[in-house]
Amino acid sequence: MEKEGEEDTVEALLPSIQLTLAPKKMEPSKRVPISRCGSGSDGRPISLLANHFNVSLKNHDGVFFQYNVSITYEDKKSVDGKRIGRKVMDKVYQTYSSELAGKHFAYDGEKILFTVGPLPQNTFEFSVVLEESYVNRNGSPDMNGSPSEKEGKRAKRLFLSNTFNVEIRFAAEIPLKSIALALQGKESENTTEAIRVLDIILRQQSAKSFYFTIFLEHRGCLLVRQSFFHEDVKSLVDIGGGISACRGLHASFCTTQAGLSLNMDVSSTMILTPGPVLDFLKKNQNVEDLRQIDWGRAKRVLKNMRVKTQHNKMEFKIIGLSEKPCNQQIFSLKSKDRTSGDVELQTVEITVYNYFTQHKGIQLSSCAYMPCLDVGKPKRPNYLPLELCSLVSLQRYTKALSTRQRSSLVEKSRQKPLERIQAVTDAVSNYSYNEDPMLSSCGISVEKQLIQINGRVLKSPKRLFEPTKIQNWAVVNFSTRFDTSSLCRQLIDCGRSKGIHIERPHSLIEEDAKNRRLSPILRVEKMFEQMKSRLSASPEFLLCLLPERKNCDIYGPWKMKNLYEMGICTQCISPVKINDQYLSNVLLKINSKLGGINSLLDVEHVPSIPLVTEVPTMILGIDVSHGSPGQSDSPSIAAVVGSRYWPKISRYRASVRTQPPKVEMVESLYKLLPNGEDDGIIRELLVDFFQTSNGRKPKQIIIFRDGVSESQFNQVLNIELEQIIKAFQHFGETWLPKFTVIVAQKNHHTKLFQAGGHENVPAGTVVDTKIVHPRYYDFYMCAQAGMIGTSRPTHYHVLLDEIGFSADNLQNLVHSLCYVYQRSTAAISIVAPISYAHLAAAQMGKFITYDDLSDSSSSGNSSSPGTAVPIRELPRLHDNVKESMFFC
Structure with missing residues (x-):
């Protein structure tokens, strides 16, 4: 075992990474969430209401x-x-x-x-x-x-x-x-x-x-x-x-x-939105004239929707659109021939338009030139004019929102x-x-x-500000609506008023107008050609003005080029309105990416966080991002952030991997290669912690996990935690820290209200009695100040606590971690490590989307349904940015 006060050097540790020891074979014990160990008492008492109603259960023998x-x-x-x-x-x-x-x-x-x-x-x-x-x-x-x-x-x-x-x-x-x-x-x-x-x-x-x-x-x-x-x-x-x-x-x-x-x-x-299909298509494609509708896009959107017809009030499911317009789409109609003496069936070819106007007596005014809805079977089409169909009410829309x-x-x-x-x-x-x-x-x-409960309001930790200097930077502009010179002056003035020293940018590079019609990938490449001709050396930071907001198709290739290939930190913006608050938020992000600290708790500065600042402690935030609805083949993105520069709790580094679609448990925490080396996430973050914390190995690990339900708690303990333990065992059989595992949930339906219900609960409100689980260790915390709407508390579940926090110490730590989020000047609703993991996964997801689009456009086709799509490994970040908080 490591002796008290003994510190390894980076050189002493790194050889053990290369010459790894085989992990000791041991039967994994079945772990279950721990029971509650008591309630907290810190903070100002407050009377609350919760949206729970007491239920009496009398028939216990039923x-x-x-x-x-x-x-x-x-x-x-x-x-x-x-x-x-x-x-x-x-x-x-x-x-x-x-x-x-x-x-x-x-x-x-x-x-x-x-x-x-x-x-x-x-x-x-x-x-x-x-x-x-x-x-x-x-x-x-x-x-x-x-x-x-x-x-x-x-x-x-x-x-x-x-x-x-x-x-x-x-x-x-x-x-x-x-x-x-x-x-x-x-x-x-x-x-x-x-x-x-x-x-x-x-x-x-x-x-x-x-x-x-x-x-x-x-x-x-x-x-x-x-x-x-x-x-x-x-x-x-x-x-x-x-x-x-x-x-x-x-x-x-x-x-x-x-x-x-x-x-x-x-x-x-x-x-x-229920109503005529034609109205839906105009709203969906944001057009005023029906002649502007993109029918290829309409076919994809309408598939599987249910419609009701005006003429006979029947419901059908749409399987597609006809290949020809309503006045040209022909089908075979069997009708009785009454001209001869014998009544016989005869087959005639007729257009859908003529069938409804002549045989049904229905006047069609606007759909003659439009395709019909196909509501039949793949080998037996059944066509309906669009203007006779309305969307049935209460049809769920499960695709991603813009x-x-x-x-x-x-x-x-x-x-x-x-x-x-x-x-x-x-x-x-x-x-x-x-x-x-x-x-x-x-x-x-x-x-x-409503049930009445007692809560407590924790004291807000004081904060300090440690800005960085922004010197070697440039501005690139993909948009025609920005005056870059004016924007830079406003940004410099705002930064200086906040204590951030910003030099004038080395260059303002406007996109060549002739490049705006090119593909996003080519626009990015052309912009870098312009940069090389204008800049003598690579800048440490780029401010990028996009023509659109986050859904801009330039974002993916631009970020990927900078983070993977060039190693340049970059901040993308596309403001609708520029004011002091907007520029302040942008500066928070820039300062974090360049190594500055926007928020540092006074308990970090002392330092005096119970159990955390006394023993080398590493904090992990874990999240998994899945593809948008309808993208079943998109790989899931697993992101883990780890704290660095112990005893601080405000600086983090991210490690990201892809894994099979819709898989929630992280698979790459420990990844043994054929040569016996561990190429997993934990090893990468562990080495970084060692290098930034004066050669100390963490003796305590606090894990915050997002995105899992109660039914998956045992998997977190017995799959993910087991991988983390194996990663530590890979450094030596005697080195195993103590673990505390906490799951944070935002997707629940419990709300807290002040007595009377006129205002949101104060920032720092915590509840760990009455509405919590009768056995297991959980609590609700509303760290943020709810300014609009109704605040939603975060529900924290403590699955394991080998470190041995008291209820007050753990709740105060969680509260403090809501204040170290570098993109905000106030507390956020969930601990910062989880927010960072979510940001890192979301940003890498943009790269996957961009990569898939570039591949499909270059190949001209996509995989057929049912074909297994190989999981694309993400390239490793450039050495210049891999240690930065690029995800901020």
């Missing part, structure tokens, strides 16, 4: 019975889709209630239902007929005709078929007692399943409260996990591009220190604390949860007032 459900058509084909499944099961209850002994059931919309207590028998087989005539299975309207009279009758019968066979079979028992045990902090294998059943009952009751039944087709309810959204014009917020944010509510049960509670929150999901749409969503969906409180309390009153027969049979009743 048992949920789980049954598997199979729904098929008459021809034994399975029914796909929750919409039909829910209608069928509603009909089963109405028709066969006596056979089910009058028992109510909760149906998950797919293959499982639950009852409180058993049904009369273990197996049932029912046949039900829906009272509506619409069951669209093959999408074959009458306009296509039919190859023969026999096939025509078959197609019609399939279309009108509304008989379903339902089979119900017993599967398992889930005791309600498991919830009671969990509330006492005791282990129970059925707790998660029991809570899931209660949530399914909650979903079903919430949907019924929107009057969603098979008889009221004009009212709709969209269920998205534990959130529900209804068809109401008042709930829609237009965010542009034919997309609307639909406001609804989230409801779920959870076990807490104070007992079972109902968490109710306002929720939003993106949907296609920068403008995201900004609009944030701006228009804000709610003040009092508005949010009113929304959730009204929901609990209106949705009649206490009248639900299944919840009542469980002995469950929900109070109608």
Whole structure:
């Protein structure tokens, strides 16, 4: 073991990196999250409200019975889709209630239902007929005709078929007692399943409260996990591009220190704005004239959308567009020839336009020159004129939003604390949860007032400012709308007023006008040719003016050229309005990238952070970024940042790797090469810590992990932490630090309010009682000052604490780490290491997007569906910038 006070040199450590020891083989022990070790007491007490409602559970001896459900058509084909499944099961209850002994059931919309207590028998087989005539299975309207009279009758019968066979079979028992045990902090294998059943009952009751039944087709309810959204014009917020944010509510049960509670929150999901398809296309492509529509783009956007026709009120799914315009697209129509004595079928060729105007008597005014919607099958097209079709309500939009749409969503969906409180309390009153027969049979009743809790407000740490000098720099301008000379003067004046000394730039380089029509890659190359002719030496910093904001296609190739090839730090801007606040934020980023320190806590300066400044301690932030929705082949980006210059906690270095798409656990923390060397992320960050911390090896590691759910906590402990341990063992079998592992979650539905609800909670508010887990170690912290809308606290889960922090020490450390974010002059909502990891992953994701686009454009094709795409390894950063905070 290393003796107290003993320090290795860089030279002593580096050989051990090259001549690595084989890690000791050991059986990995199964790690689980630790139990709570107490509550904190630091800070000013404050009375708070949380959007939780107390729930009483009286029937501890009750048992949920789980049954598997199979729904098929008459021809034994399975029914796909929750919409039909829910209608069928509603009909089963109405028709066969006596056979089910009058028992109510909760149906998950797919293959499982639950009852409180058993049904009369273990197996049932029912046949039900829906009272509506619409069951669209093959999408074959009458306009296509039919190859023969026999096939025509078959197609019609399939279309009108509304008989379903339902089979119900017993599967398992889930005791309600498991919830009671969990509330006492005791282990129970059925707790998660029991809570899931209660949530399914909650979903079903919430949907019924929107009057969603098979008889009221004009009212709709969209269920998205534990959130529900209804068809109401008042709930829609237009965010542009034919997309609307639909406001609804989230409801779920959870076990807490104070007992079972109902968490109710306002929720939003993106949907296609209902209305005429042509209106949607104009908004989506931002054009006024239909003749300006890009039909190739329209085909990609419209695929799989559901539409309803004006002339017969039927619904269809779009599979594509016709190859020819409506007045030229021909199909074969079978009709009866009544001119001869015998009535015979004859086939005629007719355009879609003529069919609707002549045979259907429908006047078409604007779609003659436009393609038709294809709502048929791949080998059996079925064409509909665009102007007869409207988008069905409540269709989720799951693709990535543009920068403008995201900004609009944030701006228009804000709610003040009092508005949010009113929304959730009204929901609990209106949705009649206490009248639900299944919840009542469980002995469950929900109070109608927000739960009252006690919180504490931690003292804000004081901050110092350590600027750097900006000397050898230049400005490049890809945009025609900026006066670079004026911008530089404003930036220099703003910097000097803030204590940052900025010399005049060596050169202002405007893009040659003739290059603006080139591809993004060529524009970047041409700009560097201009730079070489204007600059005698490579600058240490470049300020780049882009023609557009973050979605600019120059951003990827520009950043990649500088960080990988040239080794130059660069700051890209494209301001809409230039003022002192904007320039101050830009200077914060520039100062960080060039090695300056924008924020340094006084506890760092002393230093006096308990347990952290006493023993060499390394802080890691881990995040994984996945491709945008619809980009299933894009590799995931794993980013880890590590602290440097111990005992400081404000300086970090990033290491980034690619891994298979949608893989959440980081795979490259420890990466053993064939030659026996470790080429993983941890080794890279560990060597950097050693080199910047006076040759000290970290004896303590604090890991902050973002982006994982409760179901993945064990994987963090047994997959990721195990890799980190192996990376340390690679340096020597006796060297293993103590670990503290903390998961931070922003994607949850708990909100905190000051008593009265008129204002957001103060910055530094922490809650670690009542609404926290009854057994495991977690707490809520709202470090930031909520200026607009309602603040969302970060939910921290402590999975492991070998270091042995007290509750107060750990909460104060987390609070301090929210103040060292170099891009902000105030505290942020989550610890800086996680924010940095997120920034690093997002920036590298831009390079992947750029690389993929450049490859596809050069090759002229893309991989076919189902083809495995090799994971592209990211090149290593240039030596000049790899140690910088390039991600700021």
